[in-house]
Amino acid sequence: MNNTLVKGLQLLEVLSARDGAAGISELAAELRLGRSNVHRLLQALVELGYVAKDGERGSYRASLKIWELGARALQRLDFREAAAPAMRHLLAQSNETVHLSVLSGEEVVYIDKLDSPEPVRAYSTIGGRAPAYCVATGKVLLAWRDEPAASSLLSARPLHAYTPSTAPDTAALALALERVRRQGFAVNRGEWRASVWGIASPLRGAGGRVIAALGISGPAERIRKKGVRDLARLVVDAAALASTRLAGQ
Known part of the structure; x- marks a missing residue:
């Protein structure tokens, strides 16, 4: 190089x-x-x-x-357009900020978002990044990442703790990702920012390959009050809708 x-x-x-x-x-x-x-x-x-x-x-x-350069690259990401109706529907149902993310190394990049109409909401920016192992969209993308690429992150080592809820090491993360694969969605319970929770599900392209993650995030107390399971159903349904539209392109 x-x-x-x-x-x-x-x-x-x-x-x-x-x-x-x-x-x-x-x-x-x-x-x-x-x-x-x-x-x-x-x-x-x-x-x-x-x-x-x-x-x-x-x-x-x-x-x-x-x-x-980044704007031109984003224009070529066809799945943003495919996900747009599902994102709007998810925002209307959940009233929480909606994110569309992709994986870049060991971080997620937010490539699209819709802000919650609530006065108190999760803050993020399009083009912003977050540690993948700490946020819901990141855990979804890691859970379905190609094995050779995943092995580098999951090799035994401690992980930087952003909050007391952050996974302490890669062994704990591996167990969490296995749970994500079983249930079809990921939850972030204040693992990056203590006051913010999130829920995400995979967006699948041709052949069922996971190419992005669709999720919501909001204040921890509001997410708890609405119910993680109820919100997760909305997120999973929205991601399935976006995946169906993408498959039909």
């Missing part, structure tokens, strides 16, 4: 995750690279249009060209 390419992509990821611009010294420290190396990478990315220099302060920020 080209080392310069890897470093350049890592630099882009760091810049795109920041709310504002960053200087060379700051970026070099975060990436553990030399200042001259970071400067050369930045100059190349500026020339290509992926990075913009922020005035005369000597700092840099990611440009909109990254967003443009």
Whole structure:
């Protein structure tokens, strides 16, 4: 693998995750690279249009060209259109925020969402990421992930605990994923953010392959009051509807 390419992509990821611009010294420290190396990478990315220099302060920020690439990629994801009616139906029935997610490494990426009309609701953004083993859509995608890819995550090791409810290690996660496969849906009981619960089910494409996850999330107390089992039935039915539409494309 080209080392310069890897470093350049890592630099882009760091810049795109920041709310504002960053200087060379700051970026070099975060990436553990030399200042001259970071400067050369930045100059190349500026020339290509992926990075913009922020005035005369000597700092840099990611440009909109990254967003443009992502937007074009999203347009090619046909299952977003197939899932849209099911997402609207699920929102109307549950009154909770609805997410459509895909797996990227060990994280989920939210590729579409519909916000709950409730004044207190789960916060997320399209393009946002979350640790897959902590959220319902992520656990669904891990449960039906290809075995060779899944083995890297499930190799015996502890897991970072975001809340007291996070799975402590990969052995516990493996048991949880087996339960997800048996029941056909996953539940997140405050495993990433203590106050937010979620429920998700798989979206299947041609041949029954799981290609995305459809789910809801909301304040823990409201999800408990409505009932996990009742909400899970709504989520499973919505995911089945979206899968049927996708199979008919």
